[in-house]
Amino acid sequence: MADPRGFVTFARRVAPYRPVAERLSDHRDPATRAGEGLVREQASRCMGCGVPFCHSGCPLQNLVPDWSELVRTGRFEEASARLHETNNFPEFTGKLCPAPCEEACVLALNSDPVTIKQIELAIVERAFAEGWVRPRPAAAASGRAVAIVGSGPAGLAAAQQLARAGHAVTVFERDEEPGGLLRFGIPDFKLEKRLIDRRVDQLMAEGVRIEVGSSVGSAVSADALAARFDAVLLATGAQRQRTLDLPGARLRGVEPAMTYLTARNRHVAGASSGPAAITAAGKDVVVIGGGDTSADCLGCAVREGARSVTEVAHGPTPPLRRTPLQTWPEWPFLLRTYAAHEEGGVREWEVEPTAIAGADGAVRAVHGRRLADAGIATGDDVVFAADLVLVAIGFAGVEPDPVYQQLGVALQDGRVTAAAGGGTSVPGVFAAGDCVRGADLIVTAIAEGRAAAARIGARLGRRVAAPAA
Secondary structure, X not given: OOOXXXXXXXXXXXXXXXXXXXXXXXXXXXXXXXXXXXXXXHHOOOOOOOOOXXXXXXXXXXXXXXXXXXXXXXXXXXXXXXXXXXXXXXHHHHHHOOOHHHHOOHHHHOOOOOOHHHHHHHHHHHHHHHOOOOOOOOOOOOOOEEEEEOOOHHHHHHHHHHHHOOOEEEEEEOOOOOOOHXXXXXXXXXXXXXXXXXXXXXHHHOOOEEEEOOOEOOOEXXXXXXXXXXXXXXXXXXXXXOOOOOOOOOOEXXXXXXXXXXXXXXXXXXXXXXXXXXXXXXXXXXXXXXXXXHHHHHHHHHHHXXXXXXXXXXXXXXXXXXXXXXXXXOOOOOOOOOXXXXXXXXXXXXXXXXXXXXXXXXXXXXXXXXXXXXXXXXXXXXXXXXXXXXXXXXXXXXXXXXXXXXXXXXXXXXXXOOOOOOEOXXXXXXXXXXXXXXXXXXXXXXXXXXXXXXXXXXXXXXXOOOOOO
C-alpha cells in the first residue's frame, strides 16, 4: 500500500513518452501506460484537503480526493464509479484537458501538484479493461424525443444523460463519422479515434441514435425537427476560424490550421482527403499562433516529413517556472510544452508577422518584426522561409449556417445566446458548449452538455440523473 502521507514521501512522477523516433513513425499516443504501482503512489500524494480547491478548477466538479483515495487503496472499480458520477468521458479529459484542477491543487502552493490527469486516465482505462464500463439503458421510455445537433463532447454528453433518463435521443452530425473536433480536429497522436468509437458504441447500446451526414438547416430542416422532437439541443461548436489580415494572406499555400488538421485526420483514418489535400511533406512550414492548435499542426507536419517547422507567436515568452503565491488557484501564464515540441520544430515568441511574401502566386516567406516584452517593436526584422503557412490564431464563433435562423435563436458576437443551463429565447430549443461560450475546453463542453441535459429533462418532466458508467 502506498504511504498515506505520499505528498511528503513521493515526488511528482508521470509515465514517460515513447522515444521520439518511434512515435514519429506512427500516429499513436506518444505516452506509455502508467502502471498500477505508479498510479497508486501518485494518488497517495493527494492530501484529502478539507476544502479541495481542485474542485474550483474543474468545470465538472470532479471528486478528485474521493477517487484518489480509492486508487491509493487499490479500489479501482469504486474509483471508476465515483469518477463517472461527474464525467461521462474521463478518457477524453484525461488525454486532452489542460488540467486546471492540477493548477488549483493545494499541493501546488509549495510543491508539484498531484498527477490528477494521469490518475483519471488510469482509472478509466482499467475500467474498460475489466469490463466495468457497460451500457446502461433506461429501464423505461419517457415517450419524449430530443434532437441534438452536433456530436462533439457537449452533444455526446447530453445525449448519454438524456438517453439514460429514458428519452429517445437522435444526434445529427454533418460529417461522415461522429465526434466533431474530437475526430476531425484533434490528431490521433493526441486522441486515438478508437477511444471515440468505444464510447459511441456504448451510447448506441444505450439507445442513442446517431445520423451522420445529416446537416441540420440544409439536408434536415428546422421545421422537420420541430415536427419530430419535443426539444432540440444545439451543440454545433465554434469552428469559424479567425482570418489573417496581412499583405499576402491570400497567397496559395496560406491555409487555415483546422483545414490542414481535418485533412490529416481523414488521411490517417484511411479516408480520401481529396486530390488537393494540404501537405507539409518536404516543405518549410510556418505556423502562426502559439496555442494547442499550432502544436497539433507541428506534430502533424513533422510526421509528414516537413523540411522545417516554425511556430510564430506574437505574445511574450511565457515563464518557465510557476509563481503559485501570485497566481494560485487561477490558471497561470506559463510555458506549456507538449509532446510535439520534443519532436522537432522551432518556437519563436514575441514576433509580430507583418507580411507574407510570395512568387508566382504562392507563398515563399513570412516577414515579421521582433517585439519587446511590453509588445513594443524593437525594430529588428525577421524572415522565415515558408512553402506552407498554417494560420492557428483562434476561432471567432459559430460558422455561418441556416440552422440558427431557422430555429429563431439569437446570435451575439458569433455565439448562440443562451442562459445558464442552455435555455434560449425559443421554447424547446437549447444550446451548449462552444457554440455558446466560444472555443473552450473539452471539460467545459462536457459540463455544459450535462447541464443542458438536466434543463431539458426538467422541461420534459423526467429528471436527468448522473449514474455511474
